[in-house]
Amino acid sequence: MKIAVAANGPDLDAEIGHRLGLSPYLIVIDLNTMDFEAVSISFDGTGAGAGIGAVAIALEKNACAILAGYVSPAIAKPLLEHNVEIFTSVSGSVRDAIEGYRKGELRNSVYVSEATGKDARRDKADMAHALKRTARQFASMLPLLVGVILLVGLFQAFISKEVLFSIFSGQPFFDTFLGASFGSISAGNPVNSYVIGDALAKLEVSPYAVTALIVTWVTVGIVQLPAEIAALGWRFALSRNLTAFILATPIAFLTVSILRILI
Amino acid sequence: MRSRPDTSAKTKRNSRNRFLRLWAFIVGVLTLYAILFSVSSARVVAALRMSEKIMLQIALPLLIAFIIMVVLNFLSGPGQIPGFLGQRKGIKGTMFSSVAGILSMGPVYAWYPLLKGLREKNVSDFHLANFLSNRAIKPFLFPVMVFYFGWTFTLILNMLILAGSLFTAKIVNIAGKRRL
Numbered sequence: 001m002k003i004a005v006a007a008n009g010p011d012l013d014a015e016i017g018h019r020l021g022l023s024p025y026l027i028v029i030d031l032n033t034m035d036f037e038a039v040s041i042s043f044d045g046t047g048a049g050a051g052i053g054a055v056a057i058a059l060e061k062n063a064c065a066i067l068a069g070y071v072s073p074a075i076a077k078p079l080l081e082h083n084v085e086i087f088t089s090v091s092g093s094v095r096d097a098i099e100g101y102r103k104g105e106l107r108n109s110v111y112v113s114e115a116t117g118k119d120a121r122r123d124k125a126d127m128a129h130a131l132k133r134t135a136r137q138f139a140s141m142l143p144l145l146v147g148v149i150l151l152v153g154l155f156q157a158f159i160s161k162e163v164l165f166s167i168f169s170g171q172p173f174f175d176t177f178l179g180a181s182f183g184s185i186s187a188g189n190p191v192n193s194y195v196i197g198d199a200l201a202k203l204e205v206s207p208y209a210v211t212a213l214i215v216t217w218v219t220v221g222i223v224q225l226p227a228e229i230a231a232l233g234w235r236f237a238l239s240r241n242l243t244a245f246i247l248a249t250p251i252a253f254l255t256v257s258i259l260r261i262l263i
Numbered sequence: 264m265r266s267r268p269d270t271s272a273k274t275k276r277n278s279r280n281r282f283l284r285l286w287a288f289i290v291g292v293l294t295l296y297a298i299l300f301s302v303s304s305a306r307v308v309a310a311l312r313m314s315e316k317i318m319l320q321i322a323l324p325l326l327i328a329f330i331i332m333v334v335l336n337f338l339s340g341p342g343q344i345p346g347f348l349g350q351r352k353g354i355k356g357t358m359f360s361s362v363a364g365i366l367s368m369g370p371v372y373a374w375y376p377l378l379k380g381l382r383e384k385n386v387s388d389f390h391l392a393n394f395l396s397n398r399a400i401k402p403f404l405f406p407v408m409v410f411y412f413g414w415t416f417t418l419i420l421n422m423l424i425l426a427g428s429l430f431t432a433k434i435v436n437i438a439g440k441r442r443l
Contacts, residue, residue, distance in 0.1 A: 009376065024377070040380070130336035137368060138329055143285055146318070147292045153314030154299065157306045190399075191325075191407050195317060198411045215424065218399035219431075224371055231375035232382060232391065239438035240392050243431045251423045258419050 001031045003101060004058040005094045006068035010038035012095040018129070020068040020075055021051025027094055028061040031102070037061070051075040058084060067097050067106065069129060089125040091132070141189045148192040152199045161203055168205045173249070179209030180248040183216030184241075187224065193217035207259075211252035219244035281370070320410070327406035335366060335403060360390040361428065364397025371398060392435035396428030 006017030007025045017023020021041075029036040039057050055078050058066050065085040076086055087106040090097050100106045168175045179200075183193060197210040220241050221228065228237040300307045367374060378391050400421050401408075408417045 010380075024380070040384075127333075127337055130333050133336045134329060134332045137332060140370075143289055147289045149314045149317045149321075150292050150296070150310075152317060153310035153312075154295065154307075156313050157310035158299065158303075190401055191321075191328075191404055194404075194407055194411045195321070211420065214420070215399070218401070219396060219424070219427075221371060227375055228371075231379040232388075233439075235438055236388055236392070236435055240395065240431060240435045243434045244396065244427075247427045247431060251420070251427055254423055255416065255420045259416055262415055262419075 002028055002061055002063045003031060003065040003067060003098070004028045004054075004061065004063035005090075005097055006054065006066070007038070007094050010040070012036060012098070013093050016067065016069055016090050016092060016094060016097055018069040018126075020054050020066065020071045023054075023068065026054050026057050028057070028063055029094075029098060031098070055079055065101065067101060070126065091129055141191070144188050145191060145195075148188070148195055152195055156199060156203075159203075164200075164203050164205060168209060170206070172206055172208050172253075175206040175209040176212045176249050176252050179206075179211070179213035179252070180216045180220075180245060183213040183248070184220040184245055185222045186217055187221065190214070190218045207256045208249075208252045211255050212248045215248040215251050216245060219248065321407065324407040324410040328403045331403040331406070332368065335368070356390060357393060357429070357432075360393040360432075361397045361425065364394040364428070365400045365402060367394070367398055368403070371395070374398075387436060388439040389432045389436035393428055393432035396431045397425065399424050399428070 005027045006020040006023040007014040007027045008017055008023060009015065010025050010027070012027070012029075014025065014027070017025070020026075024041055025038050026041055027036050027038045039061075041054055041057075051072065051074065055075055058079065059082055063084060065087060066079060067087045067090045069090060070088055071079070071086050079086055087101065090100070090106060092100075097106070168178060186193070193214045197214050200213070201207065201210050222241070225237055225241060228241075296307060296310075299310075374395075378394070382388070382391060405417060405421075408420075412420075
């Protein structure tokens with residue numbers, strides 16, 4: 001007995017696809033052996049073609065059920081006609097979804113009970129999914145932000161302007177280089193760079209340096225460089241990071257100059 | 264039926280390392296506070312007051328950021344991003360990769376496996392680099408950026424980052440084509 005699961009990755013630990021047809025993979029699992037095959041879904045941007053492609057794969061692989069976050073009525077119709085059960089509002093990992101299916105914890109799609117389907121239920125499920133996802137993203141961001149704010153507090157209480165000016169010399173290009181370098185080796189949510197940038201600006205560090213720091217914080221990733229090289233190759237990773245670092249200086253100068261003209 | 268190797272192990276390891284680094288950082292900050300308290304308790308109390316002030320100031324912009332993030336997550340699930348990147352050429356392709364980068368959220372390393380897969384499907388380096396560079400534009404953090412630096416600064420900087428992303432993408436594309 002096989003089931004098909006829309007997924008964002010090619011393995012059983014991947015997150016369930018938000019929407020069949022817009023998820024990059026369809027994983028077909030044999031529930032008896034737990035063997036699985038991850039089939040990549042090609043996109044045309046609208047999801048329509050990919051949705052039909054997913055239906056074709058599910059039918060070709062003899063899947064008797066399909067699991068996804070959401071299945072549109074257009075895609076649900078041919079599946080139901082071929083007696084493929086549809087389970088929607090499924091979230092978490094593919095592995096969890098399989099367990100949920102085995103235990104009978106999943107609920108059938110609205111299309112089974114209501115042939116026309118009701119968008120309201122889908123919207124409710126999507127909103128719950130969005131809230132959950134956002135809460136997770138925020139939860140991962142907040143501890144670091146609190147740590148940075150505590151550090152900024154210490155910085156403001158202990159570091160005098162004199163000390164800071166011995167590092168930032170007041171020469172625009174050198175200060176901008178320093179700001180860009182600090183941003184490049186830093187990682188984490190950009191909101192941290194705003195907090196640090198604001199603290200530096202209040203201590204009268206050059207606005208060019210502050211802007212360059214904010215720019216490189218998000219465009220250059222020295223910490224992530226090995227991962228970027230592994231995924232996209234050293235030529236890609238080095239040329240992208242180096243260009244972004246060099247570009248930070250003109251962006252900083254242009255931003256501050258335009259700002260001074262406008263205000 | 265063929266089984267594929269578990270490719271998520273690396274992602275899990277990255278998440279675990281990130282979690283450990285995060286807690287090491289927080290423990291480090293708290294240790295620093297403890298050490299400095301023995302040096303100058305008055306300054307540490309002042310530091311805590313300043314931190315509290317920043318936290319209170321930032322609360323409302325963060326709340327607005329949270330709401331924008333929910334809306335973005337509701338309107339664009341992560342599965343839609345590859346569709347945006349696709350294999351389109353020309354201005355439309357560039358626009359789509361820019362929008363995908365701007366809408367993408369979460370840590371950058373979470374996107375590497377997907378980008379690697381897209382690259383193997385012949386999505387150009389230009390679009391991939393444009394996507395990564397445009398991740399610098401965070402619409403959900405605009406309220407926080409505006410709070411700190413004002414509307415004009417936020418607008419100018421993000422417009423320039425958008426333009427700079429195209430330049431970076433072009434350079435990466437040229438570098439990728441040149442064989443040493």
